[in-house]
Amino acid sequence: MPHYYGERIVLRDYRDSDLDAIRQWVNDPEITSTLSDIFLYPHSRLETESFVRMNMEGKSSNKSFIIASKDTLDFIGQIELYAINMKNRHASLAIVIGSKDNLGKGYGSEAIRVLQKFAFEELNLNRLELDVYEFNVRAYNCYLSVLHNSVSEKKR
Numbered sequence: 001m002p003h004y005y006g007e008r009i010v011l012r013d014y015r016d017s018d019l020d021a022i023r024q025w026v027n028d029p030e031i032t033s034t035l036s037d038i039f040l041y042p043h044s045r046l047e048t049e050s051f052v053r054m055n056m057e058g059k060s061s062n063k064s065f066i067i068a069s070k071d072t073l074d075f076i077g078q079i080e081l082y083a084i085n086m087k088n089r090h091a092s093l094a095i096v097i098g099s100k101d102n103l104g105k106g107y108g109s110e111a112i113r114v115l116q117k118f119a120f121e122e123l124n125l126n127r128l129e130l131d132v133y134e135f136n137v138r139a140y141n142c143y144l145s146v147l148h149n150s151v152s153e154k155k156r
Contacts, residue, residue, distance in 0.1 A: 001058075004065070004118050006110040011065035011118070012073060014055040018066055021075035023048055025098035034136040035096060063123070067097070067111045076102050079111050081119060081128070090127040091119060095139075103138065112146045 001013040025031045026048055032039035055064050064080035077097040084091040093115065097108050119125045132139050 004114050005070060006114045008070050009076065009107055009110050009114065010068050010070045010073065011079065011111065011114050012068050014052050014064065014066055016052070016056070018075050019049060019052055021098060022052065022078070025096065028100075030100060031096065031098065034133055034139060036094070036131075063091075063118075065115070067095075067107060076107050077111070079115050081115065081123075084123075084125075086123075089125045090129065091123075091125055093128050093130045108139075108142045109146050109149075112142070113149070116146075 003013075004011040023045065026039070026043045054060050061084065062080045062082040063084065064078065066075055067077040067079055068074055069076060075098065077095065077099075079093070079095040081091040082094060093112070095108055095111060097103055116128065119128055130143065132143060134140075
C-alpha cells in the first residue's frame with residue numbers, strides 16, 4: 001500500500017506494531033466519548049487484533065490508514081473513508097487521534113487534508129462527509145479549519 005505524505009505526518013498501512021497503541025485509546029473514555037456508538041462498550045484485545053488483521057489483509061471495503069509521524073512512522077491515530085460510493089462518487093470520513101498527548105497539535109487537520117487529496121485525486125470522489133457531535137468542539141474546530149483552508153486554496 002502506498003504512503004501519503006503531509007508535512008509532519010504520513011498515512012500508512014496498518015502493522016502488527018500498531019496494536020498496543022490502538023489498545024491504549026480504544027477503551028479510553030476520554031477519547032472514545034466523542035466517537036461513534038461502536039465505542040460505547042469495551043473492546044477486547046481479540047476484537048482489536050481482528051480489526052488490525054482485517055486492515056492488514058485488505059479485507060475491508062473501507063480505505064483505512066494509520067496516521068503516523070513522518071520521521072519515525074510511529075502511531076498517532078487512524079483515519080478512514082467508509083461508506084464509499086464509487087457510482088455517486090462520495091464517502092464518509094472518520095478520524096481519531098489516539099493519544100491525548102497528540103491532541104491539539106494539528107495532526108488531525110493535516111491528516112484530513114492528505115486524505116482529501118487521496119479521495120479527490122486518486123479515487124476521483126466529488127464529496128466527503130462526516131458526522132460530529134455538537135459537544136465535540138475540538139473536532140468541530142478542526143473540521144472548520146480544514147474547510148476554511150480548502151476554500152482558501154481553491155481561490156488562489
